[in-house]
Amino acid sequence: MSKKAPNYISTTNACKLCTPLGACLAFKGIEGAVPYLHGSQGCATYMRRYIISHYNEPIDIASSSLSEKNAIYGGGPNLKLGLVNVTQKYQPKLIGIATTCLTETIGDDVGRYLNEFMRETEGTMPIMVRVSTPSYNGTHMEGFHAAVTSVVDQLAEGGETMAGNINLLPGFISPADKRYLSEILNDFKLDSTILPDLSDTMDGPAGTSYKEIQPGGTPIASITSMGRATATIEFGRTIGEKSGGAVLANKYGVKRIVLGTPIGIAETDAFFAALSSLSGNPVPQKHAMERGRLLDSYIDCHKYVFGKKAIIYGEEDQVVGLTAFLAEIGIVPVLCASGGKSGKLAAAIRDVTGDILAEQPQVFEGMDFFDISEMAEGLAPDLLVGHSKGYPLARKMIIPLIRVGFPIHDRMGGQRILHLGYRGAQALFDQVVNAILAKKQDDSSVGYSYM
Amino acid sequence: MEGMLADRQDQVHRTGEQPFTLVCNKDSLAGAVSQRACVFCGSRVVLYPIADALHLVHGPIGCAVYTWDIRGSLSSGSELFRLSFSTDLQEIDVIFGGEEKLYRALIELIDRHSPKAAFIYSTCIVGIIGDDLEAVCRRVEAEKGIPVIPVMSEGFKGNKRAGYTAACNAMARLIGTGDTAGISPYSINILGDFNLAGEIWIIRKYFERMGVEVVANITGDGRVDDLKRAHGAALNVVQCSGSTMDLAKIMEEKYNIPSIRVSYFGVDDMAQSLYDVANHFGDKEMLEKTKKIVQEELTRIMPQLQIYKKALAGKKAAIYVGGSFKAFSLVKAFRLIDMQVVMVGSQTGTEQEYRELAEITDPGTIIVDDTNPLELSSFLEEKEVDILVGGVKERPIAYKLGVAFCDHNHERKEALAGFEGMLNFAREVYSSVMSPVWRIKK
Numbered sequence: 001m002s003k004k005a006p007n008y009i010s011t012t013n014a015c016k017l018c019t020p021l022g023a024c025l026a027f028k029g030i031e032g033a034v035p036y037l038h039g040s041q042g043c044a045t046y047m048r049r050y051i052i053s054h055y056n057e058p059i060d061i062a063s064s065s066l067s068e069k070n071a072i073y074g075g076g077p078n079l080k081l082g083l084v085n086v087t088q089k090y091q092p093k094l095i096g097i098a099t100t101c102l103t104e105t106i107g108d109d110v111g112r113y114l115n116e117f118m119r120e121t122e123g124t125m126p127i128m129v130r131v132s133t134p135s136y137n138g139t140h141m142e143g144f145h146a147a148v149t150s151v152v153d154q155l156a157e158g159g160e161t162m163a164g165n166i167n168l169l170p171g172f173i174s175p176a177d178k179r180y181l182s183e184i185l186n187d188f189k190l191d192s193t194i195l196p197d198l199s200d201t202m203d204g205p206a207g208t209s210y211k212e213i214q215p216g217g218t219p220i221a222s223i224t225s226m227g228r229a230t231a232t233i234e235f236g237r238t239i240g241e242k243s244g245g246a247v248l249a250n251k252y253g254v255k256r257i258v259l260g261t262p263i264g265i266a267e268t269d270a271f272f273a274a275l276s277s278l279s280g281n282p283v284p285q286k287h288a289m290e291r292g293r294l295l296d297s298y299i300d301c302h303k304y305v306f307g308k309k310a311i312i313y314g315e316e317d318q319v320v321g322l323t324a325f326l327a328e329i330g331i332v333p334v335l336c337a338s339g340g341k342s343g344k345l346a347a348a349i350r351d352v353t354g355d356i357l358a359e360q361p362q363v364f365e366g367m368d369f370f371d372i373s374e375m376a377e378g379l380a381p382d383l384l385v386g387h388s389k390g391y392p393l394a395r396k397m398i399i400p401l402i403r404v405g406f407p408i409h410d411r412m413g414g415q416r417i418l419h420l421g422y423r424g425a426q427a428l429f430d431q432v433v434n435a436i437l438a439k440k441q442d443d444s445s446v447g448y449s450y451m
Numbered sequence: 452m453e454g455m456l457a458d459r460q461d462q463v464h465r466t467g468e469q470p471f472t473l474v475c476n477k478d479s480l481a482g483a484v485s486q487r488a489c490v491f492c493g494s495r496v497v498l499y500p501i502a503d504a505l506h507l508v509h510g511p512i513g514c515a516v517y518t519w520d521i522r523g524s525l526s527s528g529s530e531l532f533r534l535s536f537s538t539d540l541q542e543i544d545v546i547f548g549g550e551e552k553l554y555r556a557l558i559e560l561i562d563r564h565s566p567k568a569a570f571i572y573s574t575c576i577v578g579i580i581g582d583d584l585e586a587v588c589r590r591v592e593a594e595k596g597i598p599v600i601p602v603m604s605e606g607f608k609g610n611k612r613a614g615y616t617a618a619c620n621a622m623a624r625l626i627g628t629g630d631t632a633g634i635s636p637y638s639i640n641i642l643g644d645f646n647l648a649g650e651i652w653i654i655r656k657y658f659e660r661m662g663v664e665v666v667a668n669i670t671g672d673g674r675v676d677d678l679k680r681a682h683g684a685a686l687n688v689v690q691c692s693g694s695t696m697d698l699a700k701i702m703e704e705k706y707n708i709p710s711i712r713v714s715y716f717g718v719d720d721m722a723q724s725l726y727d728v729a730n731h732f733g734d735k736e737m738l739e740k741t742k743k744i745v746q747e748e749l750t751r752i753m754p755q756l757q758i759y760k761k762a763l764a765g766k767k768a769a770i771y772v773g774g775s776f777k778a779f780s781l782v783k784a785f786r787l788i789d790m791q792v793v794m795v796g797s798q799t800g801t802e803q804e805y806r807e808l809a810e811i812t813d814p815g816t817i818i819v820d821d822t823n824p825l826e827l828s829s830f831l832e833e834k835e836v837d838i839l840v841g842g843v844k845e846r847p848i849a850y851k852l853g854v855a856f857c858d859h860n861h862e863r864k865e866a867l868a869g870f871e872g873m874l875n876f877a878r879e880v881y882s883s884v885m886s887p888v889w890r891i892k893k
């Protein structure tokens with residue numbers, strides 16, 4: 001089997017999204033914020049639709065709606081007009097402004113426009129955070145992290161350290177994951193700022209009136225205080241050096257702890273250990289019990305999953321976490337693929353599987369679904385693990401797809417998928433085992449009802 | 452209306468209250484969260500169902516990835532159109548130009564898939580970096596011997612409508628290049644139906660039962676070879692106000708093919724469409740056959756429709772769709788099941804269309820062009836709407852307010868056209884409006 005990355009010029013069925021989409025999602029997790037795209041109308045509408053189809057929640061993304069004329073003469077006037085209109089209509093606390101390919105290409109100096117604008121409006125405008133997100137540079141994850149970094153960089157302030165208070169930058173996780181993380185931190189008796197927080201803004205209750213801005217999100221006051229936390233935990237073994245945690249460390253000396261996205265027991269143990277040491281409290285009984293039950297189920301089912309081969313694809317840090325989890329239950333990851341290009345994926349995967357796997361899986365960045373499908377043919381996988389866009393491949397190979405991450409466009413409840421921690425591992429594990437059992441049962445000529 | 456951006460007020464009209472005025476086809480207002488997409492989106496949706504062509508999006512990844520497999524257009528053969536091809540431009544391409552990458556990507560993809568033709572879509576930044584699409588297309592065409600057609604769909608060059616025009620211009624380059632021998636004098640092209648959930652197959656069957664030959668289903672389950680000989684048809688039957696009217700015009704000018712405008716939604720409009728085609732050909736036997744089809748179909752669906760009608764009578768509906776032609780048919784369709792339309796809007800209607808809508812709706816109905824979520828939600832509340840008809844972006848707005856919803860956009864998986872489509876439509880409305888979930892206290 002060749003270990004060379006496919007090297008095609010064209011992209012077919014990309015395994016990544018564009019940078020500003022990630023930025024918009026990150027902004028959407030801040031209290032009272034409206035994401036704003038400086039570019040033409042189409043991008044915003046496309047992203048809204050893509051996001052809505054996953055969360056089944058409204059999301060408003062404003063746009064400068066640049067026309068050809070604006071593109072030629074510069075988008076400054078439209079940007080300012082758009083900001084005035086958004087402010088009037090939504091009365092946001094914060095506007096998160098992300099650029100698009102168009103405005104980056106025409107070289108709009110958004111920083112300068114905003115400075116002018118602030119002067120002109122004399123402080124009557126909401127907080128404006130800007131992030132540069134050309135899509136010809138990176139994926140939605142780079143956009144997501146860049147937006148988080150910008151927010152932290154622009155809003156966090158220093159001051160007296162707040163004991164027992166930590167920052168958690170979890171990356172792009174589901175609303176269900178976020179709620180669970182809050183519960184864990186609470187149980188450890190830690191005060192925290194989790195940034196961003198999509199748990200209410202993108203998974204709200206049915207209402208009686210349509211809100212201009214959905215309630216919820218990380219409070220701006222908490223973000224301001226991030227420079228005074230005792231530590232910042234960041235999830236993601238592949239995130240870069242320009243992260244929010246790095247900014248807080250450099251500017252305010254907040255201790256930065258980078259952990260893998262806690263999927264599976266091993267990665268979650270590391271997270272819980274960090275919380276124990278930061279809080280001075282042992283792992284709460286409730287969570288120890290959850291871990292115990294999880295391990296018990298691993299043991300009960302280990303034979304059914306052992307040696308099964310999996311292909312994992314999606315965002316890099318999620319792929320790393322999922323691979324760690326699959327490896328620890330005895331599944332053999334044969335291909336780990338991402339559309340991202342951090343340059344760190346293979347090393348990260350080696351770090352989390354090195355002591356379990358005799359042979360490393362093939363790990364490739366910059367992949368699309370054409371590449372993945374082509375490689376899959378020789379690998380004879382038993383299951384796919386990733387988002388909805390792998391479905392055509394699963395269908396072609398007649399193997400189960402374990403749906404995780406974003407986007408979930410062909411099932412309901414993407415926002416409620418739990419991935420993280422012992423509880424998330426339990427949910428994933430049951431899904432994986434049962435998918436394998438169901439496949440065997442469906443394929444059987446007898447149709448047994450007792451294993 | 453309170454809270455409406457001042458610049459948007461002239462894009463909303465209330466029937467019966469003042470003389471009709473509505474400003475439309477205006478660029479979306481900066482900062483207003485329009486539900487509209489871009490030129491590229493318009494082109495992409497029209498050309499998408501040409502199933503055996505390669506559709507390559509020249510630009511950064513997003514434009515391509517957001518249009519991957521998002522439509523419910525079905526094909527009876529090739530599935531090539533459902534793949535999302537992109538040149539995925541990188542920084543270096545933006546700086547030095549993307550022509551070479553486009554050329555190499557095209558060659559690679561044509562070798563891999565042997566398509567019958569290729570459409571190359573231009574996106575915003577391609578318009579800015581100034582790649583010469585035309586030149587690359589000509590070069591590849593010469594090398595590969597298939598039509599390679601640029602679609603000038605830079606997103607910022609207008610709204611969806613401009614995208615329709617660009618798509619029509621692209622299709623016009625294919626038409627007229629094939630052999631038209633053996634085409635019946637009673638022949639048509641079907642324009643502007645996208646074969647969502649197999650709708651064009653329903654419609655085709657009616658025409659075939661009438662004795663009409665369909666030369667090309669241009670925009671639904673389309674085939675390059677059919678398009679090439681589409682100029683041999685005697686009549687263009689055009690659905691949708693915006694998307695393919697330009698193509699019909701071009702074909703009228705170039706090949707003298709007349710066209711009629713139809714709609715396949717709702718019983719009245721469906722029947723009228725078939726009659727219009729029969730009348731156009733003026734063939735007595737065909738007219739008889741048509742009457743029989745309409746009769747048969749009505750006898751089949753009416754009893755079932757009664758059940759829905761009884762339950763839904765008096766309920767209030769709001770309509771917000773892409774093109775306003777759909778709005779007309781929907782107004783009538785709701786009438787057929789005794790429902791009351793209290794709001795109608797579209798993303799891309801013309802003033803004339805809105806005027807006509809104002810004429811056929813009850814006094815007090817809100818007519819709106821290019822609305823946004825906040826406005827829409829306030830209309831739903833104000834009019835105490837029972838069901839909203841719209842697309843993906845409108846759905847969560849309705850649901851959040853506890854308003855039922857019927858999907859009438861390009862993603863849907865339910866056939867709503869034709870006589871049986873009316874039944875499906877009524878069932879869709881019924882199954883949302885009548886759900887017990889709305890009774891649970893919030």
Ligand code: SF4
Nearest residue numbers: 018043101135513514
């Ligand atoms: S132009 Fe850039 S920002 Fe807009 S959709 Fe395309 S990739 Fe995304």
Ligand code: SF4
Nearest residue numbers: 042043489514575606
């Ligand atoms: S970049 Fe232009 S073409 Fe692409 S989605 Fe945005 S507006 Fe449309």
